[in-house]
Amino acid sequence: MNEVNFLLWVRGIGFDIALAIFVFGIMLRFMEILWLGRKPELAAVRGNGVASGMRTVFSRFLPADSNTLKRSLFMVVAGYGFHIGLFVVIFLFAPHAELIESVTGLSWPTLPSPIVDFFTVLTMLALMALLWRRLTHPVLRFLSTGEDYLMLLLTFLPVLTGYMAFHHLFLSYGWMLGLHILSVELLLIVIPFTKLIHMFTLFMARWYSGFMAGQKGVQS
Amino acid sequence: MSAATLKRGLQALREEIDAPVASFFSSCMHCGLCAEACLFYTETGNPEYTPIHKLEPMRRLWQQEFTLLGRLQSLLGLSKPVTDAELEAWQPLVYDSCSLCGRCSMVCPVGNDVAYMIRKMREGMSASGNAPEGIMGATTRAVKIGSPMGVRFPAVQAQARHVKNDTGIDIPVDVEGAEYLMLMSSMEIINFPEYMESVARIFKQAGKTWTISSTAFEATNSGIQLGNSDIAKELVQRVVDAAEKLKVKTVISPECGHAYTAIRWEGPNLIGKPFSFEVKHIVEVLDEFRTAGLLKTEGLEEARLTFHDPCQLVRRGGVIEPPRNLLKMVSQNFVEMEDNGKMNWCCGAGGGVSANEDAAELRLTAFKRKKVQLESLHVDTLVTACANCRMQLEEGLEVNQMDMPVVGLTEMLAEHLVETPDDEASDDKIKIPAGD
Ligand code: SF4
Ligand code: SF4
Ligand code: SF4
Numbered sequence: 001m002n003e004v005n006f007l008l009w010v011r012g013i014g015f016d017i018a019l020a021i022f023v024f025g026i027m028l029r030f031m032e033i034l035w036l037g038r039k040p041e042l043a044a045v046r047g048n049g050v051a052s053g054m055r056t057v058f059s060r061f062l063p064a065d066s067n068t069l070k071r072s073l074f075m076v077v078a079g080y081g082f083h084i085g086l087f088v089v090i091f092l093f094a095p096h097a098e099l100i101e102s103v104t105g106l107s108w109p110t111l112p113s114p115i116v117d118f119f120t121v122l123t124m125l126a127l128m129a130l131l132w133r134r135l136t137h138p139v140l141r142f143l144s145t146g147e148d149y150l151m152l153l154l155t156f157l158p159v160l161t162g163y164m165a166f167h168h169l170f171l172s173y174g175w176m177l178g179l180h181i182l183s184v185e186l187l188l189i190v191i192p193f194t195k196l197i198h199m200f201t202l203f204m205a206r207w208y209s210g211f212m213a214g215q216k217g218v219q220s
Numbered sequence: 221m222s223a224a225t226l227k228r229g230l231q232a233l234r235e236e237i238d239a240p241v242a243s244f245f246s247s248c249m250h251c252g253l254c255a256e257a258c259l260f261y262t263e264t265g266n267p268e269y270t271p272i273h274k275l276e277p278m279r280r281l282w283q284q285e286f287t288l289l290g291r292l293q294s295l296l297g298l299s300k301p302v303t304d305a306e307l308e309a310w311q312p313l314v315y316d317s318c319s320l321c322g323r324c325s326m327v328c329p330v331g332n333d334v335a336y337m338i339r340k341m342r343e344g345m346s347a348s349g350n351a352p353e354g355i356m357g358a359t360t361r362a363v364k365i366g367s368p369m370g371v372r373f374p375a376v377q378a379q380a381r382h383v384k385n386d387t388g389i390d391i392p393v394d395v396e397g398a399e400y401l402m403l404m405s406s407m408e409i410i411n412f413p414e415y416m417e418s419v420a421r422i423f424k425q426a427g428k429t430w431t432i433s434s435t436a437f438e439a440t441n442s443g444i445q446l447g448n449s450d451i452a453k454e455l456v457q458r459v460v461d462a463a464e465k466l467k468v469k470t471v472i473s474p475e476c477g478h479a480y481t482a483i484r485w486e487g488p489n490l491i492g493k494p495f496s497f498e499v500k501h502i503v504e505v506l507d508e509f510r511t512a513g514l515l516k517t518e519g520l521e522e523a524r525l526t527f528h529d530p531c532q533l534v535r536r537g538g539v540i541e542p543p544r545n546l547l548k549m550v551s552q553n554f555v556e557m558e559d560n561g562k563m564n565w566c567c568g569a570g571g572g573v574s575a576n577e578d579a580a581e582l583r584l585t586a587f588k589r590k591k592v593q594l595e596s597l598h599v600d601t602l603v604t605a606c607a608n609c610r611m612q613l614e615e616g617l618e619v620n621q622m623d624m625p626v627v628g629l630t631e632m633l634a635e636h637l638v639e640t641p642d643d644e645a646s647d648d649k650i651k652i653p654a655g656d
Contacts, residue, residue, distance in 0.1 A: 032287055033242040042488035044498065046538060056331060064257075064327040065563045071256035079251065079329070139252040142267035148250050193289045198330055201246040206331030208240035213333075216485060217538035219562040220326070 003174040010181040018185035025192025026200060033204060045215040052214025057206045059220075074137075078129040085123030089116060089159065113166075120163045127156050151196055157183040226304040229348020230281060236340035237282050244337060245279050247330035248272055254324035254334055259565055259589045260317040260582065271324035271334040274313040277302045278341050307350045314338060314345050315352050316579035319586075320445075320571030321531040326563060335536070342447025351446050354576040359442040359451055367438040368575065369406035376404065376437050379413050389420045394466065395431035400505070401468040401497075402432050403439030403459065403483075405476040407607035415475060415607075418634035422506065425637055426514035430472075436462035439479035444486055445572030452482070453490040459483060463497050470498045472505055475628050477532030477606040478570055484537065501533055502630055503605050507542035510549060517636035521551040523600040527629075528557075528590070528613060529564035530606030543605050543629055550636040557593045565589045569612035587616035594622065605629045 001009070063069040063076055090096055094110040101107040110116075131152050134140045161183050163169075165176035191197060213220035255261040255270040267273075283290040284299045293299045322335035345351050358368035365372060380391035392398060400423075408415045423430050436458040443452030463471050473480040484499040500508075509515040527547055533539050540561050547554050559565055568586030573579045590613065594602065602617075602624055604610050613626045 028288060029246065033239050033246060036237060036239040036242050036286070038238050038240060039489065042492070042494050043485050044488075044494065060329055060331045065559065067559055067563070068253060068256050068327045071262070072253050075251055075253065137252065138265070139255045139261070139267040139270050140250070143250040143252055143270060143273060145250070195246070195249055198247040198249050201243050202330035204243035205240070205247040208243055209325065209331045209333045209336075212240070212336070216536075218536060219538070219540070 003172065003178070006178045007174055007181075010178050010185065014182065014185055018188040022188040022191060025189075026197070029192050029197050029201070033201065038208075041212075041215050043216075046217030047214050049211035049214035052220060053207045053211035056210025056213070056220050057203055059210075060202075060206050074129075074133055075140075078126050078133065081122055081126035082130060085119045085126055086155075086159070088119040089123055089162070092116060092119075117163075117166070120159060120166075123159050124156065124163070127152060127159070147194060151194060154183075154187050154190060155196075158187055224347055224349030226302075226307070226348050229304075229307060229344045229346075229350070230302060232347035233278050233281055233341070233344035234285065236343050237278075237286060240333065241278075241337055241340065242282060242286060244330075244332040244334070245275075245282050248279075248328075248332060249330065251329060253327050253329060254332075257323045257327040259321075259323070259568060259586045260319075263586050263588045264582070268313060269317045271318075271338070272332070274310070274318060275334070275337050275341055277306055277310055278337065278344065304348060304350075307345060307348050311345065311350050311352060312578065314341050315355065315572060315576055316582055318571055319531070319566045319568060319573050320536075321566035322536045323531070323563070323566065326535070339444075339447070342445075343449060344447070346447040352572075352576045352578050354578065355442060355446045355572045358572075358575040359446045359448065362438065362440075362442045362455060363451060367406040367409075368440055368442045369410060371406040371409050371438070373434050373437060375409055376432065379409060379416055380432075382413060383417045383420055387417060387421060389417075389424055391416065391420060392429070392431040394434055395429070396466050397468075398429040398431040398466060399469050400428065400430040401436075401459075401463050401466055401471045402430050403472060403474055403479065404432070404437050405440050405474050405479055405607050406438060407440075407476070407611060408474055409437075411611065412475075412607055412628060412631075414631045414634075415628060418628075418631045419502065421634050421637055422509070422515065422630070425516065426509045428509075428514070431466060431468070433459075433462035433466060439474050439476055439483065441479065441482035441486075442572070442575070444482050445478070445575065449490060452486065456483060456487045456490050459487075460491060460495065463495075468497055470500055470505070471495075473499060473501045475502055475605045475607050475610075475630055477530030477534075477537065478608060480537050480539075481532045501537065501539055501542075501605075503533070503542045503546065504539055506630065506633060507545050510545060515549075515633070516638040517550050517633060518638050519550070519636050521601070521632070521636075522553065523551075524553040524555060524598065525551055525601040525603055526555050526557055526594070526597055526599045527560070528567065528602055528604040528609055529560060530604060530609045531564060531566045531570060533605060534564060535562050546629060546633060547603060550633060555597055555599065557597060559593070565593060567609040567612040567616070569608060574608055574612060583612065584616060584619055587612065587620070590616060591620050591622065594624070600624065602626045603629050603632060 092111040093116045097110045134144050161180035165180045210220050258271050261269040281302050284294050318338050320335050325333040325335045361370045362368045441452050441455045443455050480501045488494050568583045573583050610626050617624050
C-alpha cells in the first residue's frame with residue numbers, strides 16, 4: 001500500500017467502519033444501562049429531583065470541596081489540563097472543525113494554529129503527568145489495571161501523531177496524517193467498549209446521583 | 221436466614237444492579253479522588269480502603285453479565301468469575317472500613333454514588349455468608365428480641381418509671397390517636413436515659429400528644445447495616461404496624477442518623493408501598509416546634525461548642541439546618557468545624573461498624589480525623605444528634621485523652637426549657653386518653 005492508497009483508505013472506508021462501530025457501540029452501552037431501570041422511590045420525597053439532577057450534571061465539573069481539592073491537587077490540575085487541552089485540540093483546530101462541518105453541517109469559530117499547537121503540547125504533558133501519577137501514587141498504582149494504561153496510550157497516540165503530522169516530523173506528511181487518522185479511528189472503536197465511555201455515561205451517573213439526592217432533599 | 225451460599229450472594233447482587241449502578245461502573249476512571257474523601261483511607265493510608273475498590277467483585281459481576289463485551293469474554297472463558305474466597309476477602313472492605321457515610325459520593329468527578337453501591341454490595345455479602353459476626357448477632361437480636369443490643373420492652377418501662385419519678389411526667393405507652401409515635405434506639409435506652417426525659421419535657425411544654433409503642437420501640441434497623449432486605453423489611457413492618465394501629469400522624473426517629481435514613485428513606489421502599497404517616501427525625505420535629513413558637517427556651521450556653529453532623533442525618537438524610545437553628549437558640553459560642561454540613565467527616569462508627577468487633581481498632585484509627593478537626597477548633601463541648609456517633613465520640617475522646625463532654629442536642633435544649641409554672645394546666649393540654 002502506498003501513501004495515497006493508505007490515506008484514501010483511512011479517510012474512506014476505514015473512517016466509515018470506525019464511525020459505525022462508535023455509534024453502534026454507544027447506543028448499545030446506553031441500552032445496557034437503561035434497560036436495567038430503577039425502582040420508583042416510594043418514600044415521601046422532598047423534591048422531584050430534576051433540578052438537583054441537572055445541577056449535579058454541571059456542578060461535578062468543579063471540585064467538590066477544598067479539603068479534597070488540596071488532597072488531590074495533582075490529579076485535579078493534570079486532569080483539567082488534559083481535558084481542556086484535548087477539547088481545544090479536537091474542536092478548535094480549523095481542519096478538525098472543517099471535517100465536523102462536512103459531516104454534520106455544524107460550524108463554529110476556531111483558534112489560530114500556534115495556539116492549538118500550545119494546547120497540543122499541554123495535552124501531551126498532562127497525559128504524561130497522569131501516567132506518572134498512576135505509576136507513583138499509592139492509591140492510583142493500586143487501583144490501576146492494564147486497561148487504565150491502555151486508555152492513556154490510546155488517547156496519547158492521536159495527539160502525538162497529529163502533532164508530528166502538523167510539524168512534518170519523522171515521516172512524510174501524508175503517512176503521518178494517515179497514521180493520525182488511523183489512531184483516531186482506533187480510539188473511536190474502543191471508546192464504547194472501554195472505560196472511555198465515561199465521556200458519555202458520566203452525564204447519566206451525575207444525573208442519577210443528583211436526582212436521587214434531590215428527591216431526598218439532600219445536597220449533592 | 222436461609223443457608224447462605226455463593227449462588228445466593230451472586231443472585232442478590234444481580235438483583236441490586238440497576239441503571240444507576242451500571243452508569244456508575246461504566247463511568248469510573250480510577251482517578252482515586254474518592255479515596256481522599258474516605259476517612260478509612262485518609263487515616264490509614266491503606267489504598268485498599270479506596271471506596272470504589274470496595275465494590276470490585278460487584279463491578280466484575282456487572283461487567284461479565286450485564287455488558288455485551290463481558291458476556292463475550294465469559295463465553296470465551298476469558299473472565300475470572302467471582303468466588304466465595306474473594307467475597308470473604310472483601311468483608312473487611314465492605315463492612316469494617318465503611319460506615320456508609322457517603323462522603324466519597326460527594327467528590328467523585330463523574331458523579332458516582334459509591335455509598336449507594338456499597339449498601340447494595342452488602343446484600344450480596346450477607347446472602348453469601350460473608351457478613352461479620354457482630355452485625356449478624358445484632359440483627360438476630362433485633363429479630364428475636366426486638367432490639368440489636370438485646371434491650372426488651374421492660375427496660376424501656378423501667379426508664380419510663382425513672383422519668384416519672386424525676387419529673388412527674390407519665391410516659392405514654394400505646395396511646396391510640398396520639399400525634400407522634402416516638403421511637404428509641406437501644407443505645408439511648410441503655411446509655412443515654414436523658415433522652416427520654418428530655419423529649420417528655422419538651423413535648424409537654426409544646427402541648428403535643430405522643431406515645432411509645434410496646435411492640436415497636438426500636439428505631440434502628442440492623443438488617444440494613446447487614447445488607448439483608450428481608451430482615452430490614454420485617455423490622456420496618458413492625459414500626460408500620462404500630463404506627464397504623466395507633467393511628468399516629470408522624471413517626472419520630474430518635475437521635476440516631478442511621479435509624480432516620482433507615483425508616484425515612486429505605487422504609488417505604490423495603491415494604492414496597494408508601495407510608496400512611498410521616499417520618500421525621502426528632503431534630504426536625506423540634507425545629508418545627510421552634511418555628512411554631514412551641515419551643516420556649518431561656519439562657520444561653522457560654523461554652524464554646526461545635527456540632528458533629530451525623531452523616532446519615534445531614535449528608536444522606538438532608539437535615540442540615542434544623543440542628544443549627546436549634547443550637548443557635550441555646551448557645552452563644554457555636555462554631556462550625558472546618559468541613560461541616562454535607563461535607564462533614566464521619567465519626568468512624570456508623571453503618572454497622574460499631575456493632576462489628578472486627579472493626580474495633582480501625583474505627584478508633586478513623587476517629588483521628590475527628591480529633592484533628594476538634595483540636596483545631598479549641599472547643600469545650602461537642603454536640604451531636606446521633607447516639608451512635610455519641611458513643612464513638614466519647615470513646616474516641618477518652619482514648620485520645622481529650623477531656624470534652626459530648627451532649628445530645630435534644631438534651632441540651634431540654635436543659636434550657638422554660639419551666640411551665642402551672643403543671644396542672646399543661647397536663648390538661650396533653651389530653652392523654654383515659655385508661656392509659
Ligand atoms: S472518584 Fe469516582 S471516578 Fe474516581 S476512582 Fe472514585 S469512583 Fe472512580
Ligand atoms: S461511604 Fe464513607 S466510609 Fe464508606 S467508602 Fe465512602 S467515604 Fe468511605
Ligand atoms: S455514627 Fe454518626 S457519624 Fe458515623 S455514620 Fe452514623 S451518623 Fe455518621
